[in-house]
Each structure stands twice: as structure tokens, then as C-alpha cells.
Amino acid sequence: MLYYFGNTMDRLQINDKIMSSFLDKLTIYDIILCILVIAITIYVHRILFRPYQLVRNVGDVGYITDGRNKKEVANEIRKRRRAGDVPPVYPNGWFSVLRSWELKQGEVKYVSALGQELAIFRGTVDNKPFIVDAYCPHLGANIGVGGQVKGDCIQCPFHGWTFNGSDGKCIDIPYSSKVPEFASIRTWRCLEVNGEIMLWFHAEEEEPDWFPPEVEGIKNGTMIYHGYTEHHVNAHIEEIPENGADLAHLHHLHSPFVAAGRDLRFTFSWLWKWVQHDWHGEWSVSPSDKHIGVMTLDHSLTIFGKKFPVLTTLAVEACQIGPGIVHLRLRHPILGDSIMVQTVLPMGPLHQKLVHSMFTTWRIPRPIAKIFMWSEALQVERDLMIWNHKMYQSKPMILKEESTLVKHRRWYSQFYSENSPRYSTRKETLDW
Ligand code: FES
Ligand SMILES: [Fe+2]
Known part of the structure; x- marks a missing residue:
């Protein structure tokens, strides 16, 4: 046991000596060369992969x-x-509002497009995206900024009203035992295809009569x-x-x-x-x-x-x-x-x-x-x-x-x- 311990100590000392003599010989040019090699490797890796x-x-x-x-x-x-x-500046049709990778599960984003202010969030039940109006019908807070995703619902950051992503109905008001029938937010028809989150926009609010094909x-x-x-x-x-x-x-x-x-x-x-x-x-x-x-x-x-x-x-x-x-x-x-x-x-x-x-x-x-x-x-x-x-x-x-x-x-x-x-x-x- 002692013999083994002594042997390890010797080896450590030898390694220390090699290391310090190596460091002694290092010049500024060696360091610059090392940095250059690392930078080139990172750059080539970026290009290739x-x-x-x-x-x-x-x-x-x-x-x-x-x-x-x-x-x-x-x-x-x-x-x-x-x-x-x-x-006219906003035609009727399907538009990509975000790319799929831009919206993680449980995340909400505020997007301003097509003359609309939108809150786009991804539910945590089956990873589905939902789009609602950004402005809360209660007192007008922007739900896309600080809103909290709860399952397939979104909770307003101001007073905590919670809206269902699919039909926009308010399902919870933290300080009221009853949710009034009129409490709801506008929802937008949305689907996810070819790695894009698409929104249907129609000036007369008509339902879509065509859909973007999947590749x-x-x-x-x-x-x-x-x-x-x-x-x-x-x-x-x-x-x-x-x-x-x-x-x-x-x-x-x-x-x-x-x-x-x-x-x-x-x-x-x-x-x-x-x-x-x-x-x-x-x-x-x-x-x-x-x-x-x-x-x-x-x-x-x-x-x-x-x-x-x-x-x-x-x-x-x-x-x-x-x-x-x-x-x-x-x-x-x-x-x-x-x-x-x-x-x-x-x-x-x-x-x-x-x-x-x-x-x-x-x-x-x-x-x-x-x-x-x-x-x-x-x-x-x-x-x-x-x-x-x-x-x-x-x-x-x-x-x-x-x-x-x-x-x-x-x-x-x-x-x-x-x-x-x-x-x-x-x-x-x-x-x-
Ligand atoms: S403004 Fe949204 S809950 Fe009050
Ligand atoms: Fe062109």
C-alpha cells in the first residue's frame, strides 16, 4: 500500500515538472497560435455543421x-x-407568424403583424400553438408580455384572468367566484405546418377555404x-x-x-x-x-x-x-x-x-x-x-x-x- 502511494506521488511530481517546464517554454506566439487554431476550428465547424x-x-x-x-x-x-x-395592404390568407422553433412549450410571444397585435403561445397539454388578441379585454394589458401559459390556457399578467386558447372563453378570475358569460378574448385560427406557425387572416372574418399543403x-x-x-x-x-x-x-x-x-x-x-x-x-x-x-x-x-x-x-x-x-x-x-x-x-x-x-x-x-x-x-x-x-x-x-x-x-x-x-x-x- 505504502509502495503504491509512494509511486503515485513520484508520478505526480514528474507530471508537475513536465508541466512547469512546458509552461516556461511557452511564448506569446504559441498562445496566439493556439487561439488562432481554436478560432479556425470553431469557424470551420460552424461552416460545416x-x-x-x-x-x-x-x-x-x-x-x-x-x-x-x-x-x-x-x-x-x-x-x-x-x-x-x-x-390593400393585408390580403386574405395563411401567414407564418413564427417559425416552430421560435416558440417553446409553455412560452408566449407578442407579435405585431397584419395590423393586429397578437399573443402567440404554445400549450403544455399536447404542444399545440394558440393565437389570441394581445390586449386583455379586462383592462387592456398585453398578454403577450408576461402572460403565463396554463395548460392550453393563457393567464393575463395584470389581474390573472385566464383564457382558453381554443375558444377564448375566460375560465378563471382569481378574485371572483363566478366568471361572467361575456368574459372572453378573440382567438385566431392557427395551424402548424412545415415548421411554421400559420395564422388565417380574413378581412371579413370568413373561415378558410384552402389550407397550406404539407411537404x-x-x-x-x-x-x-x-x-x-x-x-x-x-x-x-x-x-x-x-x-x-x-x-x-x-x-x-x-x-x-x-x-x-x-x-x-x-x-x-x-x-x-x-x-x-x-x-x-x-x-x-x-x-x-x-x-x-x-x-x-x-x-x-x-x-x-x-x-x-x-x-x-x-x-x-x-x-x-x-x-x-x-x-x-x-x-x-x-x-x-x-x-x-x-x-x-x-x-x-x-x-x-x-x-x-x-x-x-x-x-x-x-x-x-x-x-x-x-x-x-x-x-x-x-x-x-x-x-x-x-x-x-x-x-x-x-x-x-x-x-x-x-x-x-x-x-x-x-x-x-x-x-x-x-x-x-x-x-x-x-x-x-
Ligand atoms: S387586464 Fe388582464 S386581467 Fe386585468
Ligand atoms: Fe427577383
Whole structure:
């Protein structure tokens, strides 16, 4: 026993000696090298394994700032711009108000969108999301700020009235033995699909006559999630889907190679003329569902006027489902299929939150999926610079080659109804 103890002590002493001589020899350069190796390892790990995450807030991109404060520039342009004779600002349909991962069980969030103030919470009974008006009918506290989830109910943080998430009925008032019949809060129809919490908005409060389709690969988990991009756009909601039917802009705005960047002052530089994106597409209303518009596109790269081989070809099918959802299917001849779920949420009359979430089959490694997402985001940011500054032309000068634009406007008008909220300049004078 003593022998063993002595031996251990010896070993500890030897280890101490090695350690202290190692520390003595360490120089500042060794420490810097260590920090560099750790930083590079973390960075490479992020690129290879972590899902993509890109958030561009109002003013981050799409404005010419020239060193000035981004928010100030965005506000100045917003005040100066002529909006044009825009259609109603909040169309009828399903809108993604949160992504599923943004709302944990038992959590409540306050969301302001579609001209409504909402409290969105996830019940603890079977993990279902519920949407109610944010303002409590009692004395007007915002339930989305500090409300407590109790099963499938939400308790107001002010006096503790508790409302049922499914029908809005008040089920408990802590200081009253009886709950009056009239005590209730407005609820909103909601469902969770493809990793999105969707809300049904209708100006006449009609029930939905269509539902967002589920993507099989997302539902059964065979498609892998690779992250998301989020852009805040300063435009009317219809400008975003109209882009899909505007085939002429593809050949101009999206033809310069992605490396030419997003800033339209430099995108068309002669430096990048030798390599171009080539797009061929069409747009039509789905024959099976009048709420769906379909754009089909073939993409390839042209280098020095010659089509690049199969590697750069991509078949794209973009299904515009109602006013605020797009399923963008990308088919690559070697890598296989991927899907981007695009959602648009009107945060204000001329302020849209545009989100792309990407899912692919196992054949597409994460770095490649990230390149797809980065390229898509960059092309979107070219559109964004246009959207942030343009006015809505209600009577555009359209050529016969652009007839899909007229068809798209006619198709999109089905999402407006008599009471759809109209644009008012008074609200729009508020700063971001
Ligand atoms: S304001 Fe909500 S309970 Fe009083
Ligand atoms: Fe575009």
C-alpha cells in the first residue's frame, strides 16, 4: 500500500515538472497560435455543421448609405418615397407568424403583424400553438408580455384572468367566484405546418377555404433542415410574389454572376460580363388549385458565351400558395432535390418579413446547401434594393412579352376583399 502511494506521488511530481517546464517554454506566439487554431476550428465547424442563419434587418441592405447611419437612411427614404396607388395592404390568407422553433412549450410571444397585435403561445397539454388578441379585454394589458401559459390556457399578467386558447372563453378570475358569460378574448385560427406557425387572416372574418399543403419530406423528417435567411423589405406585399411572374427582370437583374454582389451600382460591372446566370421560365395559375401560381425556371451558367456543363444546371419550380407562402423546389441533376419554404409576413403596410428555410435530401452536404442559401439570399438582396425604393405602378407600361405580369395581378387580386385594409399615410410616418 505504502509502495503504491509512494509511486503515485513520484508520478505526480514528474507530471508537475513536465508541466512547469512546458509552461516556461511557452511564448506569446504559441498562445496566439493556439487561439488562432481554436478560432479556425470553431469557424470551420460552424461552416460545416451549424445551420445557416442570416438576418437582415430594416436598413441593413438595400440602401445606399455612404457611411451614414443605416436606420436614418431607411427612414429618410421611407418618408420621401411615393408609394403609388397600392392595393390593400393585408390580403386574405395563411401567414407564418413564427417559425416552430421560435416558440417553446409553455412560452408566449407578442407579435405585431397584419395590423393586429397578437399573443402567440404554445400549450403544455399536447404542444399545440394558440393565437389570441394581445390586449386583455379586462383592462387592456398585453398578454403577450408576461402572460403565463396554463395548460392550453393563457393567464393575463395584470389581474390573472385566464383564457382558453381554443375558444377564448375566460375560465378563471382569481378574485371572483363566478366568471361572467361575456368574459372572453378573440382567438385566431392557427395551424402548424412545415415548421411554421400559420395564422388565417380574413378581412371579413370568413373561415378558410384552402389550407397550406404539407411537404412530405419535412413532415416525415427525411429532408434535412439547413437553416434560414430573414430579410426585412420596405415594400407592399404584392411586390414580392409579383417578382416570380416578372420574367424579364430575371434576364437583367439576376443575370450578373452572384460574385458581382448585391449593390446595384456595381452589379452590372464589365468585370463580370464573362460569366452570367441564364434563366428561362414561365408563370401560370395551377390548373388544380386557383390559390396556387406556378413559376418554372431552368437555370445554368454561361461562361464566355458558352453554356457550362450539367453541374450548374438547376430546375426550379416555385409554387406561390396564397398571398404569403412559396414552396421553391430546386432539382439538381446530380445532387438531387431540395426545397426552400418562403414566407412573407406583413409587419406593417409597407414592411414585409421575408423568410426562406431550406431542407434537402441527405445527398446534399451542409456546405453546399449553405452555398445555395447564400446565392439565393444575394439574389433576393438585389430585388430588395429595387423594392425598398420603387413605387407601385398601378397602370404599368407593359409589353406583350410581359403578359404574365397582368395575369399575376389578376390572380393575386382574389386575395383582397371589400374590407381589406387600405394604405394610410398617417401610420407610415412613424420611424422604424
Ligand atoms: S387586464 Fe388582464 S386581467 Fe386585468
Ligand atoms: Fe427577383
